[in-house]
Amino acid sequence: KQWYQRRVRGEDSVIDEKDIDGVLSKSKERSSVPVITCRPCILMFDSLVANGRSKVVNNLRGYLAEEWKTKGNKPPRSFTKGNFPGIFVEGPLQENYCDCGVFLLHFVEKFFENPITDFRFPVERKDWFSQQDITKKRDYLRKLIVRLGPNRQFNR
Numbered sequence: 001k002q003w004y005q006r007r008v009r010g011e012d013s014v015i016d017e018k019d020i021d022g023v024l025s026k027s028k029e030r031s032s033v034p035v036i037t038c039r040p041c042i043l044m045f046d047s048l049v050a051n052g053r054s055k056v057v058n059n060l061r062g063y064l065a066e067e068w069k070t071k072g073n074k075p076p077r078s079f080t081k082g083n084f085p086g087i088f089v090e091g092p093l094q095e096n097y098c099d100c101g102v103f104l105l106h107f108v109e110k111f112f113e114n115p116i117t118d119f120r121f122p123v124e125r126k127d128w129f130s131q132q133d134i135t136k137k138r139d140y141l142r143k144l145i146v147r148l149g150p151n152r153q154f155n156r
Contacts, residue, residue, distance in 0.1 A: 042086040043116065047094040047103040057086030089116065091125040102138045
């Protein structure tokens with residue numbers, strides 16, 4: 001197991017590799033790592049708390065590496081846990097299995113309205129929005145689809 005050390009207020013602070021890759025530590029308290037305001041990372045907004053987050057992040061890193069290679073004329077670059085961490089954001093959770101797309105759209109909208117600037121673990125946004133906001137967003141999208149497709153029939 002690898003460990004990463006960070007310098008915090010003149011003292012060494014040790015962070016488990018799992019924390020750096022977005023898996024929450026057993027302690028729910030905020031770590032003493034200083035706020036990092038700018039760094040490349042993969043933010044995961046998972047409204048179902050599915051298994052396999054590490055695999056998703058590794059696949060995305062692999063994709064980025066292949067894209068980097070195909071662009072050509074650039075020095076080689078690797079995308080690793082150390083230089084491109086995956087961070088799971090604790091956010092609102094779905095109450096059903098049919099609102100994934102609505103949650104995705106709402107997460108993106110909320111992220112651009114209020115970007116994450118504090119990357120200490122755990123990264124929390126549980127109160128970003130409510131289930132009622134999702135219900136309203138779903139209804140809004142349904143009405144928008146009906147309006148844009150006047151020859152379509154949508155019953156509900």
